[in-house]
Amino acid sequence: MKELIEYVAKSLVDDPSQVRVDEIEGTNSVVLELHVAPEDMGRIIGRKGRVANAMRTLLRVVAAKEAKRVTLEIV
Amino acid sequence: MKELIENIARSLADDPSQVRVDEIEGTNSVVLELHVAPEDMGRIIGRKGRVANAMRTLLRVLAAKQGKRVTLEIVESPVAEAAAEEVVAEEAAPVEEEAPVEEAAPTEVEVAEEVPIVEEEVPSEEELIEAPFEEEVGETTGEEAD
Secondary structure (H helix, E strand, O other): OHHHHHHHHHHHOOOHHHOEEEEEEOOOEEEEEEEOOHHHHHHHHOHHHHHHHHHHHHHHHHHHHOOOEEEEEEO | OHHHHHHHHHHHOOOHHHOEEEEEEOOOEEEEEEEEOHHHHHHHHOHHHHHHHHHHHHHHHHHHHOOOEEEEEEEEOHHHHHHHHHHHHHOOOOOOOOOHHHHHOHHHOOOOOOOOOOOOOOOOHHHHHHOOOHHHHHHHOOOOOO
């Protein structure tokens, strides 16, 4: 999951070098913290959060396979 | 763009080996044809096309950077056609256990939450190439606009 988000984020941003994903794992849930450059926040979140939500949708599919819940935070 | 979709689809699919993306490029627009195994169609499209639309959203960001428009089509891998043809060929014999049309049927999908798709547009290739912008109007403003 971490790799997926990292890959997607790196493809979308202007400054891929500043993309970092931290994964915090619980028993049934995973929190992913996506860090991007301040200038890329807008692009990565998207208008009305559309891009962020698109990433969450994809994550949910991957997480469902592992029977987990994911939370994606953009920091 | 092709790589992005390929990568995402591989992470989502049960059978990554059957994921293939064809890129057809016009001057201002790109058509991406994503081929996945029939069993993965449900997962890749998602309930009400949510997963497909998520991929389209991400694609749009990338395409905007290059000043292009993208259309993402999701197609069953050709393997399915081959299998279907086989069955058709066998149909001459009075064997009836195998129903060839099952590929896209909901029963095939085991993902509990992602109940399979009913709505996925399957326009012909010609239509899409001739009118690539229709998708934008129809789909983006559609269901997610709540």
